[in-house]
Amino acid sequence: xxxxxxxxxxxxxxxxxxxxxxxxMQEDERVVLLGIDVxxxxxxxxxxxxxxxxxxxxxxxxxxxxxxxxxxxxxxAAMTGxxxxxxxxxxxxxxxxxxxxxxxxxxxxxMTAGALQIPIVFRTQTGAGRSAGAQHSQSLEAWFAxxxxxxxxxxxxxxxxxxxxxxxxxxxxxxxxIENRRLYGMRGQAGEDPLPLGQARVARSGxxxxxxxxxxxxxECLSAADESSASLEVIDLRSLVPLDMETVIASVxxxxxxxxxxxxxxxxxxxxxxxxxxxxxxxxxxxxPVRRIGTPSVPMPFSPELERTLLPGAAAIAAAGEALLxxx
Amino acid sequence: xxxxxxxxxxPPAQLRRNLFASMALIRAFETRVAxxxxxxxxxxxxxxxxxxxxxxxxxxxxLRDEDYLATTHRxxxxxxxxxxxVDGMMGELFARVTGLCRGTGGSMHIADPSHGVxxxxxxxxxxxxxxxxxxxxxxxxxxDRVAVAFFGEGAVNQGSFHESVNLAAIxxxxxxxxxxxxIYAEFTDSRAMTRVPCVADRAxxxxxxxxxxxxxxxxxxxxxxxxxxxxxxxxxxxxxxxAETYRWHGHYEGDAQPxxxxxxxxxxxxxxPLTIAEARLVHDDTATAEELAAxxxxxxxxxxxxxxxxxxxxxxxxxxxxxxxxxx
Ligand SMILES: Cc1ncc(C[n+]2csc(CCOP(=O)(O)OP(=O)(O)O)c2C)c(N)n1
Numbered sequence: 001x002x003x004x005x006x007x008x009x010x011x012x013x014x015x016x017x018x019x020x021x022x023x024x025m026q027e028d029e030r031v032v033l034l035g036i037d038v039x040x041x042x043x044x045x046x047x048x049x050x051x052x053x054x055x056x057x058x059x060x061x062x063x064x065x066x067x068x069x070x071x072x073x074x075x076x077a078a079m080t081g082x083x084x085x086x087x088x089x090x091x092x093x094x095x096x097x098x099x100x101x102x103x104x105x106x107x108x109x110x111m112t113a114g115a116l117q118i119p120i121v122f123r124t125q126t127g128a129g130r131s132a133g134a135q136h137s138q139s140l141e142a143w144f145a146x147x148x149x150x151x152x153x154x155x156x157x158x159x160x161x162x163x164x165x166x167x168x169x170x171x172x173x174x175x176x177x178i179e180n181r182r183l184y185g186m187r188g189q190a191g192e193d194p195l196p197l198g199q200a201r202v203a204r205s206g207x208x209x210x211x212x213x214x215x216x217x218x219x220e221c222l223s224a225a226d227e228s229s230a231s232l233e234v235i236d237l238r239s240l241v242p243l244d245m246e247t248v249i250a251s252v253x254x255x256x257x258x259x260x261x262x263x264x265x266x267x268x269x270x271x272x273x274x275x276x277x278x279x280x281x282x283x284x285x286x287x288x289p290v291r292r293i294g295t296p297s298v299p300m301p302f303s304p305e306l307e308r309t310l311l312p313g314a315a316a317i318a319a320a321g322e323a324l325l326x327x328x
Numbered sequence: 329x330x331x332x333x334x335x336x337x338x339p340p341a342q343l344r345r346n347l348f349a350s351m352a353l354i355r356a357f358e359t360r361v362a363x364x365x366x367x368x369x370x371x372x373x374x375x376x377x378x379x380x381x382x383x384x385x386x387x388x389x390x391l392r393d394e395d396y397l398a399t400t401h402r403x404x405x406x407x408x409x410x411x412x413x414v415d416g417m418m419g420e421l422f423a424r425v426t427g428l429c430r431g432t433g434g435s436m437h438i439a440d441p442s443h444g445v446x447x448x449x450x451x452x453x454x455x456x457x458x459x460x461x462x463x464x465x466x467x468x469x470x471x472d473r474v475a476v477a478f479f480g481e482g483a484v485n486q487g488s489f490h491e492s493v494n495l496a497a498i499x500x501x502x503x504x505x506x507x508x509x510x511i512y513a514e515f516t517d518s519r520a521m522t523r524v525p526c527v528a529d530r531a532x533x534x535x536x537x538x539x540x541x542x543x544x545x546x547x548x549x550x551x552x553x554x555x556x557x558x559x560x561x562x563x564x565x566x567x568x569x570x571a572e573t574y575r576w577h578g579h580y581e582g583d584a585q586p587x588x589x590x591x592x593x594x595x596x597x598x599x600x601p602l603t604i605a606e607a608r609l610v611h612d613d614t615a616t617a618e619e620l621a622a623x624x625x626x627x628x629x630x631x632x633x634x635x636x637x638x639x640x641x642x643x644x645x646x647x648x649x650x651x652x653x654x655x656x
Contacts, residue, residue, distance in 0.1 A: 036516070132372055133436055134437075298653050302431060303432065303643060309646050
């Protein structure tokens with residue numbers, strides 16, 4: 001029987017995340033993990049499965065349903081010698097624990113003139129598209145990117161799930177690390193080389209339209225690039241803060257057209273910031289106006305049919321690319 | 329099990345038959361929903377309340393139609409017992425236009441203000457402050473309406489529990505805090521997450537009255553709730569009821585519950601709230617076994633009809649996604 005060679009290093013996004021935490025915990029014993037059911041239960045999505053057995057209850061800590069308390073405690077612990085990874089089960093739940101992130105972690109390094117360092121990772125996940133309802137579907141990365149002092153990372157690939165997570169833990173700053181649960185089952189190359197945060201990646205080369213995206217939307221953009229008659233260059237930002245505008249600018253300088261795609265609500269989203277920066281720098285070189293595709297400004301409905309029509313999909317992205325090409 | 333501290337009169341015969349009918353409806357509804365979910369007919373997340381029917385029925389029937397109710401992700405039973413329409417609920421679970429929220433809410437977000445139900449909620453601990461607000465409205469608008477907050481024992485470690493109970497206490501609001509203590513919060517044994525496993529004990533910290541009840545005995549829950557509502561209407565302020573019970577199914581449908589000891593699950597199955605009620609009704613000649621079997625059959629038929637109606641109903645049209653973002 002002839003065997004089609006499976007790349008031996010293929011793994012799932014969810015396992016890459018666990019491996020990232022394992023790597024971080026092995027290389028630095030100050031790294032601890034806190035969250036609801038992250039311990040013996042292995043996590044509600046099984047992301048942390050096995051870590052409790054491996055590192056014990058002192059480093060993999062089950063918390064009560066007390067986000068304000070344990071997220072805040074994570075920040076305090078980060079100021080005083082630990083390097084916590086704190087899990088917020090769904091990104092929507094930041095609603096009950098925003099203060100430690102917004103007013104404490106983000107600011108106290110600055111407000112103490114650097115006397116305090118706050119090396120903490122707020123691990124959370126988002127992902128609409130499975131009828132989780134309006135309180136379990138929000139992509140709020142722009143909120144955090146808007147707060148000075150927070151880094152914001154969104155791994156879109158299996159490799160990055162590991163590598164960016166390790167990099168986030170090594171970083172001496174508070175990092176909001178946003179996974180997408182629709183990617184959890186995706187297979188790909190296992191990562192092993194943590195890279196500094198803030199390096200975008202050209203995920204697909206093209207020369208007619210630059211498509212900038214991050215997180216789960218990358219998959220849609222890559223499918224769009226396959227389908228579209230326009231030649232799309234797809235850039236995966238990997239992190240919003242730091243933001244690698246150099247890679248974006250270099251691409252748009254060649255294509256003269258920019259489309260920004262994200263799952264988060266379009267209005268006042270991070271796409272607006274990227275559009276503005278490109279317009280600032282390349283006003284004369286743009287062949288067309290910058291376009292954005294995000295979710296319309298409605299709380300995500302439960303209905304699968306409605307949800308499907310609202311989320312940015314490959315067909316709409318491909319069409320937007322073609323429309324830009326037709327425009328100029 | 330904790331001592332039952334209810335010293336109220338048992339409810340009259342017709343009421344006890346009604347309590348049974350309410351429980352039978354919830355049992356039929358949840359059983360069917362679990363099957364439908366397993367078969368992929370219902371999208372999203374579903375959390376059933378099988379085994380906890382007596383709490384819902386006891387509380388629901390002790391309230392007036394105009395009394396307020398705020399509940400949780402595990403709220404189907406509470407809504408049914410409060411008189412919310414079965415078709416409207418099933419339509420919502422199926423994400424049809426006949427649903428109470430026209431398919432925008434789903435299982436975790438059933439709401440029906442026409443019966444005082446200001447909503448199920450997917451944020452743990454959110455029901456409490458909302459019920460406090462409803463109690464405040466009732467008091468300031470001189471409405472004589474009582475507000476009930478349902479929550480699990482997992483929610484009492486949220487700050488919202490502490491803040492809400494204290495607010496209701498200092499403002500003497502007509503609020504009944506009903507904790508369904510089913511031991512587990514997701515995969516976690518809640519007794520490991522507090523030094524005060526008896527939720528009613530916490531009431532002392534806020535200076536309010538509390539009772540721990542046998543939550544599998546609908547008569548007991550009814551009597552305690554009726555007395556609490558009377559107190560509230562007399563302006564004597566809030567009260568906390570802790571109903572000890574057990575969820576038969578997993579946290580969500582599909583959870584295999586490895587974290588529960590088998591003997592514990594079996595012991596609680598033996599304390600089936602419907603069987604308890606049935607035995608007592610038959611024993612004291614309030615109903616015959618045949619009559620009660622007919623009640624169960626009727627409940628099943630009612631639910632079947634609701635399923636058929638939901639299947640036949642339309643899914644919301646695309647434009648519906650954009651309605652109700654703002655009130656007009
Ligand atoms: C703020 C917040 N944190 C965490 C969750 C995830 N979650 C949903 S239900 C649940 C357990 C709730 O347990 P309990 O309050 O005892 O209610 P039960 O499920 O037993 O009815 C958790 C942790 C959530 N929905 N909201």
